[in-house]
Amino acid sequence: MRARGIAGWARAAALLAALLPAPAARAADQDADGVDDSVDNCIDLANATQTDTDGDGCGNACDADYDQSGSVGAPDWNEFRFCALTLGTPPCCPWADHEGNGCGGDGGDLGVFRQLLQRRVPGPSAVSNDPVACP
Numbered sequence: 771m772r773a774r775g776i777a778g779w780a781r782a783a784a785l786l787a788a789l790l791p792a793p794a795a796r797a798a799d800q801d802a803d804g805v806d807d808s809v810d811n812c813i814d815l816a817n818a819t820q821t822d823t824d825g826d827g828c829g830n831a832c833d834a835d836y837d838q839s840g841s842v843g844a845p846d847w848n849e850f851r852f853c854a855l856t857l858g859t860p861p862c863c864p865w866a867d868h869e870g871n872g873c874g875g876d877g878g879d880l881g882v883f884r885q886l887l888q889r890r891v892p893g894p895s896a897v898s899n900d901p902v903a904c905p
Contacts, residue, residue: 811895815882823865828895828904830867830874834886838903842887850875850883 798807803816811820812829821830826838834842836849853863853875866874868882886892891905898904 808896811897813894813896817870819870821867821870823867824903826900826903827898828892828900830865831870831882832868832886832895833892833904834866834868834883835892835903836865838900840892840902840905841890842892843890847883847887850880854880 799805799810800807801810801812801814801816803810803818805818805820807813810829811817811822811827812832815829815831817829817831822828822833823830824833824836824838826833828835834846834850836846839845850866853866856863856875862873863875864873866879866883868874868886869876869878871878893904895904
C-alpha cells in the first residue's frame, strides 16, 4: 500500500511540473552592468552605457588598443600619456574614457589602462565587428 502512495505522489508531482510554466532563464551578466553578456561590448568589465568611441564593437571600458593593432602596448601608452598631459585643454580624449565619466585620461582611466596593458589584448566583446582590434 505504501509503494502505491509514493508512486501516486510522484505521478501528481510530475503532472504538476508539466502544468506549471518553466522558470524563466536568467540572462548571464558576468560584469553585473545590467547588459546581457550575449550583447555586451565588454563582457568582464562593467560598462552600462556600452560606449564604443572607435566603433569596433569593443567597449571603451576594455579597449585600450587605440591604434587598432590587436594588442595594447607602447604605442597605446604614448597615446594615453599624450591625452593625460593635455587633459586640462578641451576637448578631452573620449577614446581614453575607460571608466565612463565622460572625459578620458584622468586618474581613474589610468588605473583601468594599467589593467588593460597587463592583459595585452582588448576585450572580450560579444559584439565585436573587428576580430583583430577586438577579439
